[in-house]
Amino acid sequence: MKNKQGKPCKAVRAGKLKVCPGTDVKQFIMTKVKNLNGTSDRVPSGYESWIHYWKIKTGQKLAGGCAARNCSDMTGTNLEGAHVKKTVEYNDDSWYIVPLCPSCNKRTDEFYVTATLVPVNP
Numbered sequence: 001m002k003n004k005q006g007k008p009c010k011a012v013r014a015g016k017l018k019v020c021p022g023t024d025v026k027q028f029i030m031t032k033v034k035n036l037n038g039t040s041d042r043v044p045s046g047y048e049s050w051i052h053y054w055k056i057k058t059g060q061k062l063a064g065g066c067a068a069r070n071c072s073d074m075t076g077t078n079l080e081g082a083h084v085k086k087t088v089e090y091n092d093d094s095w096y097i098v099p100l101c102p103s104c105n106k107r108t109d110e111f112y113v114t115a116t117l118v119p120v121n122p
């Protein structure tokens with residue numbers, strides 16, 4: 001594996017990808033989504049919340065804050081496991097969970113998220 005400068009690197013994992021350290025992985029894992037408002041799905045048994053579900057399924061911590069691109073909430077506190085759907089161009093009707101801050105969880109437009117999407121019904 002080689003980095004941007006063409007030098008060999010020791011690959012690191014970024015979600016499902018293997019990349020050189022320092023690579024901006026957000027560009028690879030950006031997905032355009034829409035909130036599914038009015039969802040009140042029961043949390044699957046064995047999980048405390050949808051955000052807990054997301055953490056367990058991805059094995060990731062919420063270090064980066066809200067998953068919405070350009071969101072200023074980088075604190076990672078108060079994140080909600082939001083139900084989203086990919087936009088029509090993905091031709092995928094599944095429901096997914098992503099960590100969003102409370103205000104992004106209320107958005108009604110389409111926006112990009114940079115976190116791993118975890119299917120609600122794997």
Ligand SMILES: [Zn+2]
Pocket residue numbers: 066067068071072073100101102103104105
């Ligand atoms: Zn946000």
